[in-house]
Amino acid sequence: MSIILNMKNLCPCSSGKSYNECCEPLHDGESANNALLLMRSRFSAYVLDLPKYIIQTTHPASPQYIDNHQLWEKRIYDFSKNSSFGKLEVLEFIELDTYAKVIFVAHLTQHDKDATFTEKSHFEKIQGTWFYKYGQLMEGREPNLITTGQIRPLPISYYGDEILRKKAEPISEITPSILKLVEEMEETMDASNGIGLAAPQVHHSIRLFIIREPVYDDQGNMEFGKVKAFINPKLSNPSSETWTAAEGCLSIPTIHADVTRPKEIDVEYLDLQGNTIKKRFSGWEARELMHENDHLNGVLFIDRMSDDDKTKLKSLLDNLRKRIHDGTEL
Numbered sequence: 001m002s003i004i005l006n007m008k009n010l011c012p013c014s015s016g017k018s019y020n021e022c023c024e025p026l027h028d029g030e031s032a033n034n035a036l037l038l039m040r041s042r043f044s045a046y047v048l049d050l051p052k053y054i055i056q057t058t059h060p061a062s063p064q065y066i067d068n069h070q071l072w073e074k075r076i077y078d079f080s081k082n083s084s085f086g087k088l089e090v091l092e093f094i095e096l097d098t099y100a101k102v103i104f105v106a107h108l109t110q111h112d113k114d115a116t117f118t119e120k121s122h123f124e125k126i127q128g129t130w131f132y133k134y135g136q137l138m139e140g141r142e143p144n145l146i147t148t149g150q151i152r153p154l155p156i157s158y159y160g161d162e163i164l165r166k167k168a169e170p171i172s173e174i175t176p177s178i179l180k181l182v183e184e185m186e187e188t189m190d191a192s193n194g195i196g197l198a199a200p201q202v203h204h205s206i207r208l209f210i211i212r213e214p215v216y217d218d219q220g221n222m223e224f225g226k227v228k229a230f231i232n233p234k235l236s237n238p239s240s241e242t243w244t245a246a247e248g249c250l251s252i253p254t255i256h257a258d259v260t261r262p263k264e265i266d267v268e269y270l271d272l273q274g275n276t277i278k279k280r281f282s283g284w285e286a287r288e289l290m291h292e293n294d295h296l297n298g299v300l301f302i303d304r305m306s307d308d309d310k311t312k313l314k315s316l317l318d319n320l321r322k323r324i325h326d327g328t329e330l
């Protein structure tokens with residue numbers, strides 16, 4: 001929805017200030033001093049049809065990043081065009097040195113129907129500049145999303161980082177710092193909407209990973225349940241029967257490819273209490289385990305995709321590496 005603004009117009013971000021004293025300088029290229037200002041200026045950019053601003057301020061490794069900027073701009077434009085924006089309500093704002101979280105309610109209607117949503121959005125600072133990383137959305141006004149926890153997500157290692165290619169070291173003792181790392185890994189995984197995360201993906205070259213356990217409802221629909229940690233896992237005895245499904249990885253955001261893996265596998269590991277567990281896993285849980293265990297051996301899911309997919313995805317991967325490590329698209 002376009003609005004013609006003049007000096008007296010209030011900023012669409014509900015700050016109560018005029019646009020030229022609020023979000024306009026940011027839209028004109030000034031960088032945001034904090035993540036809350038960035039969040040507000042992104043909201044007003046949606047209201048004012050400024051898709052380029054949304055793209056510029058999205059983290060280069062965001063799972064919401066779209067390589068095709070034309071398509072991305074069109075999606076933002078369509079969203080803005082079909083929405084009639086009301087007020088922006090900020091419920092919570094936590095900012096640490098390079099990570100920030102903002103929970104807000106965007107009041108809007110689409111096609112005369114209420115389309116208000118609550119978003120828990122995560123921001124990361126790269127070389128002094130805040131970027132929007134990822135948002136978890138819920139319909140309506142959901143104050144329950146407010147968290148008081150101060151556990152912070154950890155910086156993720158991305159495709160091209162050497163640690164992802166190293167063989168990780170066994171853990172000799174489950175210390176309090178290992179337990180804290182597991183909590184931080186859980187926060188990191190959730191902040192990027194992941195279902196599994198291995199320690200090398202957060203710059204710790206040790207044999208530890210977590211997964212969200214798949215659970216099935218009465219209708220057989222899969223959801224993701226509680227988090228399980230695996231320490232010093234040893235995989236053996238894979239079934240000869242295999243199956244193929246699409247995988248993704250928080251270290252290789254936006255890339256998805258089919259991977260063929262055994263249907264079942266035995267795993268022996270230590271849980272967080274130091275108990276030795278031996279169990280045969282199958283289906284999605286086995287797939288998650290094998291994907292994460294590969295990370296402990298310096299193997300990535302893209303190594304296991306078909307030669308066809310390797311050829312098809314090569315330019316996307318090269319571009320991703322460039323975007324994340326050289327910032328050439330920023």
Ligand SMILES: [Zn+2]
Nearest residue numbers: 011013022023
């Ligand atoms: Zn504003």
Ligand SMILES: [Zn+2]
Nearest residue numbers: 248249250251
């Ligand atoms: Zn992965």
